[in-house]
Amino acid sequence: MSTKPTIVLVHGSWHSPTAMAPVANNLKAKGYDSVCPSLPTMGDNQSHDFKDKTCYDDAQLIRDTVSSLVSDGKEVLVVAHSYGGQVTSEAIREEMGKSARSKQGRNGGVIGLFYICAFLLPEGVVGLSWFLLPQFSPPTFVVPHPLKGYSTVHNGAHYFYNDLEPAAQDYWVGELRLATLTGHAKPTTYAAQRYFPTTYMHTSLDKTCEPALQQYMIQKNKEAGITGIREVTCEAGHSPFLSMPDKVVDEILVAIEHSQQHSALSQTPQRCFSASAPCQSYSTAAHLDPPTPAASPQRRYPPPPPLQPSPPPAHPHPSTDSADPSPAPDPVVVGRERNRMTSSLKMATGALRPIRLFLDFDGTITRKDTMNLVARIGYRAQERKRDGQSQEFPPWEHFVDTYMADYSDHVSRYRPVKEDRSTVEQEIMYLRSFRPIEDASMSRVVASGLFKDVAASHIESFAQECLRQQDDAHWQVSRRPGLHKLLKSLQVRQEQAMSQQPICHVISVNWSRIWIQAMLELGGDGCPPLLTTDGKTKSNIRIYANELSKTDKESGTSDLTGTTINCKTGEDKVKQMRCVIEEGNREQNCALNIYVGDSATDLECLLEADIGICIRDDPMGSGQKDLAEICGRVGLQVAHISDASDPDKATARILYWARDYHEVLVWIKSLR
Structure with a gap:
């Protein structure tokens, strides 16, 4: 031996x-x-x-x-x-x-x-x-x-x-x-x-x-x-x-x-x-x-x-x-898959897992799209500046009708047609193909001078007026209930998880970041302010959107008076979302990324998140119906948020839906 x-x-x-x-x-x-x-x-x-x-x-x-x-x-x-x-x-x-x-x-x-x-x-x-x-x-x-x-x-x-x-x-x-x-x-x-x-x-x-x-x-x-x-x-x-x-x-x-x-x-x-x-x-x-x-x-x-x-x-x-x-991993969801390993390891340590919440704005934080109200800011500002001069601007319906004509023409020419688009990748390519349509629409508005010299004060005062005019459907802005409690709960959770990162990121194709901020800061529609002046909550919410006001150019991703519009499509939104995740992961790569949206523009972000949540009213609005139709056609399962009991076992081909933020909060409280 x-x-x-x-x-x-x-x-x-x-x-x-x-x-x-x-x-x-x-x-x-x-x-x-x-x-x-x-x-x-x-x-x-x-x-x-x-x-x-x-x-x-x-x-x-x-x-x-x-x-x-x-x-x-x-x-x-x-x-x-x-x-x-x-x-x-x-x-x-x-x-x-x-x-x-x-x-x-x-x-x-x-x-x-x-x-x-x-x-x-x-x-x-x-x-x-x-x-x-x-x-x-x-x-x-x-x-x-x-x-x-x-x-x-x-x-x-x-x-x-x-x-x-x-x-x-x-x-x-x-x-x-x-x-x-x-x-x-x-x-x-x-x-x-x-x-x-x-x-x-x-x-x-x-x-x-x-x-x-x-x-x-x-x-x-x-x-x-x-x-x-x-x-x-x-x-x-x-x-x-x-x-x-x-x-x-x-x-x-x-x-x-x-x-x-x-x-x-x-x-x-x-x-x-x-x-x-x-x-x-x-x-x-x-x-x-x-x-x-x-x-x-x-x-x-x-x-x-x-x-x-x-x-x-x-x-x-x-x-x-x-x-x-x-074959190589699905490029649409590869970021979601790559994050899941490190997040699941962190969960195994027993530490409370921080949450990184992403929200769309129009139709997600608010009940309806607000772009028609943003347009009124331009008309109101120009009326004040004109002081009886004869300059006139085309009615907003002119811009909308021209946009819809371009949109319909593009849909009729695009191939494959809707019935033949059966994969997520095909649908995303279709949605991205609308960039020239969005560029042309914004160029027409900019060329008209409608928003020229619009100041931040104009936007803020008009936002406050809209929140108070709840008896007039044409002026009404209604925010979804429950978001205030959700953000407060996330604030407490972040503190318990010893996370210094923002609790919420709003990513929107809306034309005014100041408008979005005012909608979050002000009360008046039966909802308390979502952004408070205590410094804590306000500093923990980030807004990424375009800006039509020169006075706040550095706060938004772009300026409608300039030549570059940085947040026009779902592709732009998911790029911004990935930047936020990448930056956050340098400090804390175990956060659970949740995205809440309501329309087809949110599809890429919903897929990028660890948990993608579709807001659905009863009955569903037109944008919600479009998103639901896309999910069914391309084979995306959409389950109720209560079924998402284990985020680390969620597959890259499943989304969730919730009626309101109360249901989202109940689910988040069930997490470790």
């Missing part, structure tokens, strides 16, 4: 035992046996079992593999890479150690642990959760596929293999596999590094688990009472077992010597608590009481066959951004 320990290699996420072949073969040349089990949370398109597996299944496999070896009297050093570190810490128990077995008169046992840029987690920490801390780069390399139940890798050459030659990068990217979508985001219930001599290899060029995060993990282990971790540094990227396997093997051999010396000096592994006291640990997220997993049936896994070298191919695989051979 060999006196040298057997090395158990634990590969990382999206990888396979093949990636460990260079190290395994180097070890074999030096007389060391090694095994590298294939973790059950990885798979391919031909296998579906991996999608329902979790890190606990991976840990059980490693525990069974090591137990089989030590039962045969062999000494074992466990070497773990990346996510494999979380698996190893969960899998290897104190009673499997050489010291514990020696006291029972048995040979063999685990002599130590070796982590390669790996997740080194104390008890009670959710896997991957530390990636979400604001001081570290978010895991944008993770591409979740909620409809398929797995995740792939974006730009693996950069994140995993940045220190390899291009041909080698292409080859190893082609070897990446699929991984379970959320099965890795589970809290650890054990920390093996507390009981065994441990070496941690830092990788100074790492783009995945960046050096600062590696140092952070060491520090958090120390704070949890896990000390004495031996640290070494390798000038490599995230995969030193490929870029410099000789260096990795040399450090493994040093770790073996270190572990054997430790065993000779003491038969009692270092602890921070007495054997009778339960282990305690703390993470930067809310503290979790480690769950007690149900007892798993004993499973025996035969060691895999010896690893063989993987020679570089004569013709390397074409470079690819993921191991998924299926």
Whole structure:
């Protein structure tokens, strides 16, 4: 029997035992046996079992593999890479150690642990959760596929293999596999590094688990009472077992010597608590009481066959951004899918999840479109300025009729016709095709001079007048009830979630941001002001819209007296929404993005959000009917908001509807 320990290699996420072949073969040349089990949370398109597996299944496999070896009297050093570190810490128990077995008169046992840029987690920490801390780069390399139940890798050459030659990068990217979508985001219930001599290899060029995060993990282990971790540094990227396997093997051999010396000096592994006291640990997220997993049936896994070298191919695989051979993710909803992985991980930590609310204005905050009232601002201002002069402006009906004529002509010419547009992508292309119509309409209004020299004071005073004229249907502005309570509730939730981000973003194709702000600040239609002057609520609502007043040019996205109109179509709205999400994610990428709209112009934003909500009256208005017809025609399911019990399980092809903001508030209060 060999006196040298057997090395158990634990590969990382999206990888396979093949990636460990260079190290395994180097070890074999030096007389060391090694095994590298294939973790059950990885798979391919031909296998579906991996999608329902979790890190606990991976840990059980490693525990069974090591137990089989030590039962045969062999000494074992466990070497773990990346996510494999979380698996190893969960899998290897104190009673499997050489010291514990020696006291029972048995040979063999685990002599130590070796982590390669790996997740080194104390008890009670959710896997991957530390990636979400604001001081570290978010895991944008993770591409979740909620409809398929797995995740792939974006730009693996950069994140995993940045220190390899291009041909080698292409080859190893082609070897990446699929991984379970959320099965890795589970809290650890054990920390093996507390009981065994441990070496941690830092990788100074790492783009995945960046050096600062590696140092952070060491520090958090120390704070949890896990000390004495031996640290070494390798000038490599995230995969030193490929870029410099000789260096990795040399450090493994040093770790073996270190572990054997430790065993000779003491038969009692270092602890921070007495054997009778339960282990305690703390993470930067809310503290979790480690769950007690149900007892798993004993499973025996035969060691895999010896690893063989993987020679570089004569013709390397074409470079690819993921191991998924299926078509590229839907471009309409890719942002929604990409955010879901990090948000679901944050939810798993137990922290209250902040909400980022997006609202349309006309027909969503108000019951009806208000553009006809905005037009009256121009006529009112010009009447005051004219002072009896003869200049006249075409009636507003002239602009509306001309617009509708262009609109109808475009509809009649567009192909495919409505009945033949059966996909979301076709409908979005159709909606985007109206940009020239919108440009022409706005150009006509600007050229008329109707809004020339309109001041902010004109807009504000007219808004107040409209809110007070509730007896005249032509002047009436009615805001939907319940929004005030919803915003107040979100304010409290943001404070509890310790979020400093705005609670609400209004994105509108309306022509005046000042008009929208006045509608939110003023009372008079039976609704309290939505924006208050206390500074808190007002500063936490952002408005993105055009502006017809020169006096507030910098507040809106554009100026009707200029040549550029930045918010004319649904495409413009979703671009603005994506900018807000991207900016917000730099500080807090776990927020739940909710969009509420009422018409076809909102379709892209509804799909971009984690939860898209269509406001529906009874009976539905014309814009609401149009949106409902589109959803039915292109295969979008629309369920009541009460059915959206788990946002992280919502698919990219489902929207929700609500009668009012009271129903939205009830649903939000049901969330963690």
